[in-house]
Amino acid sequence: MTDLQPDLRQRPSDDRQASPLPAELTTRELARWSWRQVTSMRTALVLLLLLALASIPGSVIPQDNIDSLAVSQWRDNHPRLAPIWDRLDLFNVYGSVWFSAIYVLLMISLVGCIIPRLFVYARALRAKPPKAPRNLSRLPASTSYTTDEDPDVVLARAADVLRARRFRTDRGTDAVAAERGHLREAGNLVFHVAVIIVLVGVAAGSLFGYKGGVILLNGDDYGFSNNLTQYDDFAPGALFDPDVMEPFSFRITDFQLDWLTEGNRAGMARKFVAELAYETEPGGETKNYDLEVNHPLSIGGTDIFLIGHGYAPVITIRDGEGEVTKSGPVVFLPTNAQTFESFGVVKAPFARPEQIGLEGTFYPTFAMGRDADGNLTMPSSIFGALGDPLISMSLWTGDLGLQDGTASSVYVLDKADATQVMKPNGQPFRMDLRPGERVTLPDGLGSVTFEGVQRWNKIQISRSPGKMVALAGVVLALLGLLASLFIRPRRLWVRARRQDDGTTLVEIARLDRSSGGDPEDGAAELAAVAAALQDPTDPRTTSSTKEEQS
Amino acid sequence: MNDAQWEVFSYQGVIAAAVLYFLAMMAYFFELASLRTAAKEVELATVAHGPGGADAGVEHPIAPTRRTELAARLGLVLTGFAVLVHLVALVARGLAADPNRVPWGNMYEFTIAGTFVVALIFVLATLRIDIEWLGPLVTTFVVAALMAAFLGLDDAVLPLPDALNSPWLVIHVVSAVISTGAFTVGALLSGLYLVKARSTATTGYLARVPELKVLDRLSYRMHAFGFPVWTFAVLITGPIWAHQAWGAYWNWDPKEVWAFITWVVYAAYLHARATAGWRGRNAAILALVGLATLWFNFIGINFYSSSSQHSYAQGAGPETSVVLGLAGPVEAAQEVGVVVGTDRPGA
Numbered sequence A: 001m002t003d004l005q006p007d008l009r010q011r012p013s014d015d016r017q018a019s020p021l022p023a024e025l026t027t028r029e030l031a032r033w034s035w036r037q038v039t040s041m042r043t044a045l046v047l048l049l050l051l052a053l054a055s056i057p058g059s060v061i062p063q064d065n066i067d068s069l070a071v072s073q074w075r076d077n078h079p080r081l082a083p084i085w086d087r088l089d090l091f092n093v094y095g096s097v098w099f100s101a102i103y104v105l106l107m108i109s110l111v112g113c114i115i116p117r118l119f120v121y122a123r124a125l126r127a128k129p130p131k132a133p134r135n136l137s138r139l140p141a142s143t144s145y146t147t148d149e150d151p152d153v154v155l156a157r158a159a160d161v162l163r164a165r166r167f168r169t170d171r172g173t174d175a176v177a178a179e180r181g182h183l184r185e186a187g188n189l190v191f192h193v194a195v196i197i198v199l200v201g202v203a204a205g206s207l208f209g210y211k212g213g214v215i216l217l218n219g220d221d222y223g224f225s226n227n228l229t230q231y232d233d234f235a236p237g238a239l240f241d242p243d244v245m246e247p248f249s250f251r252i253t254d255f256q257l258d259w260l261t262e263g264n265r266a267g268m269a270r271k272f273v274a275e276l277a278y279e280t281e282p283g284g285e286t287k288n289y290d291l292e293v294n295h296p297l298s299i300g301g302t303d304i305f306l307i308g309h310g311y312a313p314v315i316t317i318r319d320g321e322g323e324v325t326k327s328g329p330v331v332f333l334p335t336n337a338q339t340f341e342s343f344g345v346v347k348a349p350f351a352r353p354e355q356i357g358l359e360g361t362f363y364p365t366f367a368m369g370r371d372a373d374g375n376l377t378m379p380s381s382i383f384g385a386l387g388d389p390l391i392s393m394s395l396w397t398g399d400l401g402l403q404d405g406t407a408s409s410v411y412v413l414d415k416a417d418a419t420q421v422m423k424p425n426g427q428p429f430r431m432d433l434r435p436g437e438r439v440t441l442p443d444g445l446g447s448v449t450f451e452g453v454q455r456w457n458k459i460q461i462s463r464s465p466g467k468m469v470a471l472a473g474v475v476l477a478l479l480g481l482l483a484s485l486f487i488r489p490r491r492l493w494v495r496a497r498r499q500d501d502g503t504t505l506v507e508i509a510r511l512d513r514s515s516g517g518d519p520e521d522g523a524a525e526l527a528a529v530a531a532a533l534q535d536p537t538d539p540r541t542t543s544s545t546k547e548e549q550s
Numbered sequence B: 001m002n003d004a005q006w007e008v009f010s011y012q013g014v015i016a017a018a019v020l021y022f023l024a025m026m027a028y029f030f031e032l033a034s035l036r037t038a039a040k041e042v043e044l045a046t047v048a049h050g051p052g053g054a055d056a057g058v059e060h061p062i063a064p065t066r067r068t069e070l071a072a073r074l075g076l077v078l079t080g081f082a083v084l085v086h087l088v089a090l091v092a093r094g095l096a097a098d099p100n101r102v103p104w105g106n107m108y109e110f111t112i113a114g115t116f117v118v119a120l121i122f123v124l125a126t127l128r129i130d131i132e133w134l135g136p137l138v139t140t141f142v143v144a145a146l147m148a149a150f151l152g153l154d155d156a157v158l159p160l161p162d163a164l165n166s167p168w169l170v171i172h173v174v175s176a177v178i179s180t181g182a183f184t185v186g187a188l189l190s191g192l193y194l195v196k197a198r199s200t201a202t203t204g205y206l207a208r209v210p211e212l213k214v215l216d217r218l219s220y221r222m223h224a225f226g227f228p229v230w231t232f233a234v235l236i237t238g239p240i241w242a243h244q245a246w247g248a249y250w251n252w253d254p255k256e257v258w259a260f261i262t263w264v265v266y267a268a269y270l271h272a273r274a275t276a277g278w279r280g281r282n283a284a285i286l287a288l289v290g291l292a293t294l295w296f297n298f299i300g301i302n303f304y305s306s307s308s309q310h311s312y313a314q315g316a317g318p319e320t321s322v323v324l325g326l327a328g329p330v331e332a333a334q335e336v337g338v339v340v341g342t343d344r345p346g347a
């Protein structure tokens, strides 16, 4: 292929190469030079590889927005490194300045690259196929034959044949030039434009969208209506506007799941269904929806997902004066995904004479563990379903920190100013209750009743505007990519010349312009065109074919 | 048959396929060995006949004897049979699960599906192009991967957790497996390119393999086929499914990050070829880097990462009900700093 004139294979885009820095710099030259650097192919390549490289730390170092627990553990274990990591944004790689810088540069480069290519492409579309090179036999695929036909007849037939094969043709004086496969470049442009569309869609989602979660108790008594105050956690985009939140509300009328009791995965639960009753706006018609994993409910632009479940023991606390100071289900959080052993706290800050705080574990199916010798060890839950529910809690009194007005979590007991109640023998006071059981607290503090167990679901609610834009973008990118990879742009020339001996020499040559290092030899197409041009029954026609092996 | 019988049947199928691949490999090795002896004989003959003959012996490709040709045929036929048996074993694996499902619920299953695709691509390719010489490499690779799957990977037939129970997941994994197979074959070719480029051998396997330009181009074709499929798997079906199951189409979870890294590296590979004119060595190196990221995602992330939500990441534990078992509550737990038990699955 060395004998190929380089200009023939040149693609419209190949002029954008990085160039050396001009010796004398005016501001304008510097600007122009920088622009050329940014939009050069090499820069694009370097930026792509950099993007891959820059993504790595975020998969190794725990990330704040993915696993904040792991981040805090990491911080505890590496007190010296953590501040440095913080300064480098390594706990938030994908939102960091340096990561953004790479993809923003890439996008600038992309825009700078696409716009000129669009113009080049538009011109190429209107341009005639380029004239036949002087020496057709030097092209990678060429063939020739001689005939008695008049050159004009041959060329007229060549134009017909090539048009029938969907080439665009241009008849010159002694040759027909033909070209096909412009869609490759179009596909490539579509692909690169689509990359920008995807980014716009994703950016819209993260800027204007939000993601929030709520733990909602099952039953008609508990409902959720879509406004900020009702969320347990809420992560809005930078430009999120609460006014766009759809005014729907829902409650979970029932929750079902299927515990596997046999087989390899005994103990695992499946087929979770939360039956939702919802209204799309206040006072609207109530509709029902079976919310399942992989089956979110969409209301307007908001999607509602079922992502978790758990137990809420119903606890009643009577204080020392006999008043009910706390009554109802309390959400306990599973600490074990399989057995649903759960942890929680119950607070009665208005109990008299003293505040009451309970902290402990809920076992859906209680069992005592045994060690190898058969001695009893730790209590545990052996199954996630409510086989033998038991709650085991310790007791705290004193100041639970709920009255100083600062926010506190419902899942932790503030023990700073509280004291644990002990038994006379110095052991901590514990209560182990099954449903319906009641225990009288020491020191005249009151009593605790374990009434029963309710369920809760964790519901995730998110709004990601632009997700359809992003999806359309990737689909478009894929289509463009297919065109760009598999359509072969090629040129074909047929030249017919009267020779001295009165016969006509017909030369046919084909040039594949695919990039990517996979030019097709095109022998089949060349042969087909040659065959269509020749009259195969004519004995005076002799032909010779040259095919370069590549 | 009941589920347990199907499971046993599937194991037997995989073992039978592995044995067939192994026999095919031996046939190929025999072919190579006899090629070498043939070359030696030619050399000896030429030495005996003086320098004039030596030229002839070195310059002309060793003419394959009947014996060698037969061995090569046998290798291909055995590989073809192995692929059929492999397919049966895969289907049986799906039937062994209750309810029946696609056979890629864990790493063992993904590995037997992936190796199947590698072998299938090879066999299909031999029908259209001259690539039989890749046989020794493909069979060796498949045998090694199947051994690893048997010895090192958990293989219990488990029902899919709800989150994995989606038609999108089927399409997602099918396309991921197919593109993984194509990239793997492409990387074998690129590796071969690099080795051959440094070798001056005139006999043996490397001499038998086609010239560098052909290796380079075949490798490119594998990648050009694999890349759109990977794009479809990772950037279209993956996010659609993630959106349905987790409520966010992209979570920057380690598995996603590495799938993205792989995508970018292969995009760079194609880009470099199309715009920077990288051929041969540089492109081959980039292709191997791409495959390294791909396999790291499959092996490394599954074993070492604790924050991937992808359920393949789970070991044997029955706690794979990631999404509904845990993701929610633990998030809540994290907010309040409750330390989650050590038995927290690598969800």
Ligand code: HEM
Pocket: A011, A013, A016, A039, A040, A041, A044, A048, A106, A109, A110, A111, A113, A114, A188, A192, A195, A484, A485, A515, A516, B266, B267, B268, B270, B271, B274, B275
């Ligand atoms: C997000 C960043 C980018 C990605 C993922 C990307 C990806 C790709 C891919 C996969 C190809 C190969 C398609 C083929 O072989 O036909 C390609 C080709 C190409 N890209 Fe990019 N690219 C990116 C940015 C850029 C930038 C910034 C430029 C300009 C500086 C550029 C210019 C080109 C050109 C000219 C081609 C070759 C077209 C051809 O001749 O076939 N790309 N790109």
